[in-house]
Amino acid sequence: MKILITGGTGFIGKQLVNALSQGNELTLLTRSAGKAHLELGSHHKLLGNLGALSSLDGFHAVINLAGEPIADKRWTLEQKQMICHSRWDITARLVQLFKASKTPPTVFISGSAIGIYGDHDANTKIDEHFSLAHFKETGQEEKFPHSVCARWEESAQEASEYTRVCIVRIGLVLGLKGGALKKMLLPFKLGGGGIIGSGKQGMSWIHQEDLIGLFLFLLQNNQCQGIYNGTAPHPVNNRTFTKSLGNALHRPTFLPMPAAALNIALGELSELLLEGQYVYPNRALEAGYHFKYPDIDSAFKQLFAAQ
Template structure:
C-alpha cells in the first residue's frame, strides 16, 4: 500500500514506520532533514499539504501529528498550539480526502483517552460519557474533524490512545528518573485510573485497523486491564528493583505544573471493548509483564 503518515518522527510514529517498512510510505514532516536522519532516506517526504489538490494516489492515511501535551506548562498560547497542531492537519487531510475522486480507502486518526476527562472508579468504554474539560475539548474536535472524512469510499478509524509504554520515549521516559533513584511512588491517594498500552500492542492495533476493511469508528487503544496509579507505581518500582513508596502531594504538582497536573492527579479506567470485539488480541494485558519487558528489553 501507499501510506501517508503524519507525526512519523514522534515516539509512536517511529515504531509505526518500522512496522510498515514493506509498504510505500510518504512521510509528512516540517523538517525533511530530521525525518530522513531518523527514519531513513528511502521513504518519500512531503513538507506540506498546501500544494496538494487531492490524495488520489494514496491508499491509506495514518494521522499521528500533534504537539506533545505535556511538553510545556499550559499557558493560553500553549493550549492553542496543542489544539491547532492537531485540528489543522486533521482538517487539511479531511479536506483533501473529500476532494479526491479515488480517495484513500482508510483514514486512521489518533485521539487520546483524555476524551473521557476525569472519571471515577467505574470503567469506561467507547460508548461512555465524558467530563468536559480541556483534554476532552482537544479530543472531541480532533475526532470530529477526522470523522468528516467518512464516506462510502473512505472508512475512518479513531484510536483513543492511553499511556504508551515503550523504551526510550513516551510517558515512561519522564517517569523513570525518580523511580530509578528510589524516589518514585503514587500521586496523592493513588486511586486514580491509569489506562496504559504497550507500544508493541499499539502498533499492532494500527496495523489491525489498517488491514481489516470492515472496521471503522472509535477504538480505545488501551490494554484490557487498566490499573490505579498506586498499582502502576508499585509495578514500575518492582521492574526497576527499587522501592516506590514516596507519595507526591497533588498540591505540589499543581504548583509545579498548573492545570496540566490534573492529567496526573485524575484519571480513568478505560477498556478497549471495541478492539476486543473486533478480534484484536493484546500481547501485554498485565502491567507487571509489560513494564518488565520494557525495562529489560535491549532496544
C-alpha cells in the same frame, strides 16, 4: 500500499513507520526533513506541508498522528493553542483532500486520546460506547483534554463520507524511548518514585508494541471502523502502577508526590497526573485483536528485560 503518515517522527509515529517500512511506500508529512532522514532513513518520501497536495489520489491509506506533545510544557494560552491547532488544522486539511479525491484512500486512521472521557473513579468502567454527554448530564467541568479531542474527532469523522474512518483513543503508552514513562524513569531508578496524589486515579495504559499492533490491525481489517480505545484490557490505579514499576526496576517506591506540589510545579497540566479513568478496549477485543501484554506486570517485564 502507498500510505501517507502525519506525525511520523513522534514517539509513536517512528515505531509505526518502522513497522510499515517493509513492503509499503510511505510518504511522511514533516517540518524537519533532516530529522526524518536521520531517524527513519532516506528511502521514504517526505512532504513539507499538505498544501503541496491537491488530492489524496494515489494513496491507499492515511494515518494521522500529527500534534504538538500535550505534556511537554505548561499549558499556557499559547501552548494550548499550539496543541489544538496542530491537531485540528491538519485533520481538517486531510478531510478536504479526501473530498477532493476522485479515488480517495480506502481508510483513514486518526489519533485521539482517552482524555476525551474526563475524570472518573474505578466504579465507572469506560468503553467505546461511553456517552460523552456526561459533562452536561453530571455538571462536570469540561476539561482541556476533552475539548481538544472532541473537536479533533469530530473533524476526522467528516471523512467517513469518503472513506473508512477509524479513530484510536490512545492511553498512556509504555515505552523507554518516549512518552510519559521515559520521564518517570529517572526518579524511580534513583529510588525516589512514589504514588501521585491519592494514588486512586486510573491509569489506562498500553504497551507500545500493542498500540502499533492495533494500528496495523485496523489498517488491514476492512470491517473495522469507528472508535477504538488504544488501551490494554487491564487498567490499574496509580498506586498499583507505581508498585509494579518499582518492582520491575527493583527500587523502593516510598516517596509520594502530593497533589499540591504538582499543582505548583505544573499548573493545569498536573491534571494529567492527578486525574484519570479506567478505559477498556472492548471494540478491539470484539474485532479479534489479541494483546501481547494485557497486564501491567507483563508489560514492564518485557520493557526492562534487557536493563
